[in-house]
Amino acid sequence: MYYRALGFQKDYAWASHDDIPFSPPKIPLSQATVALVTTAVVDASIPKPVREANSYPIVDVPDHFDTSELSWDKETTHTKDRESYFPINDLRARELRQEFKALAPRFHFVPTEYSQRHTIETDAPLITRHCLEDAVDLAILIPL
Amino acid sequence: MTARTLEAAGIATVVIGSALDILRTAGTPRVIFNDLPLGNPVGKPFDRDMQHRTVSAAFELLFSAEAPGAVKTLPHQWSTQDAWRENFMAVRAEDAATLEALGRATQATRLENKAKGLFRR
Known part of the structure; x- marks a missing residue:
């Protein structure tokens, strides 16, 4: 309805899949390497239409991500608290308590793409490759 | 995905x-x-x-x-209070013109970006 009110002829067709891949964890949490994936923008100097997935050192998490171009409820809330969408401090505390083995050396940005093809053919495979290189066991994905 | x-x-x-x-x-x-x-x-x-x-x-x-x-x-x-549920992406009659203008602007921006080569292949 919202899309039509904007004057588009058709509703946006969200990705739809009946089959769901599923890989239960292979090791206990205490031995797991954990990666974090976000849609919040790390490098806003790259224009939105050409933004691609990328990975960044976990030791260089920005104090603030750019969320201005993402679709969230700007009337009701705000994104001034990074932990509310990228809980890195909570995860670091868990790592120190040895709840899991370690945070992966990189975290990952995936753009919210209008084109599902870009996500399926380019962005998701890139992030997956990086996670495999980092020997990631568990990934927590937090889309805004 | x-x-x-x-x-x-x-x-x-x-x-x-x-x-x-x-x-x-x-x-x-x-x-x-x-x-x-x-x-x-x-x-x-x-x-x-x-x-x-x-x-x-x-x-x-x-x-x-x-x-x-x-x-x-x-x-x-x-x-x-549940008021926030009603507000997000709400389509209200009084906002019709604003939403239409927003849609036109979005499409115009897309075309401009395309013309500038600002798109993913």
Whole structure:
């Protein structure tokens, strides 16, 4: 309805899949390497239409991500608290308590793409490759 | 959809989100659902207890889910008032002209970007 009110002829067709891949964890949490994936923008100097997935050192998490171009409820809330969408401090505390083995050396940005093809053919495979290189066991994905 | 690719490669995933219908339709392997306004999927801003509970629930679901498409809904609430649900992406008669203008502007920007070569191939 919202899309039509904007004057588009058709509703946006969200990705739809009946089959769901599923890989239960292979090791206990205490031995797991954990990666974090976000849609919040790390490098806003790259224009939105050409933004691609990328990975960044976990030791260089920005104090603030750019969320201005993402679709969230700007009337009701705000994104001034990074932990509310990228809980890195909570995860670091868990790592120190040895709840899991370690945070992966990189975290990952995936753009919210209008084109599902870009996500399926380019962005998701890139992030997956990086996670495999980092020997990631568990990934927590937090889309805004 | 990134979760699906990771999972197919043998990495267990959990998505923490507030847009349950989209995540369900997309075929997401495991979902922690916080029924909050879009923007703070982990919990209300500066509510460290809520955020901590959400992350704990995510780890629990990673190990407890026995079948794909597992969804755990957390009992967190934004407030006792539900007005925020009515407001987000609302289509009201009085806003019709504004929304139409917004749509036209969006399409114009897309075309401009295309002309400038600002698009992914």
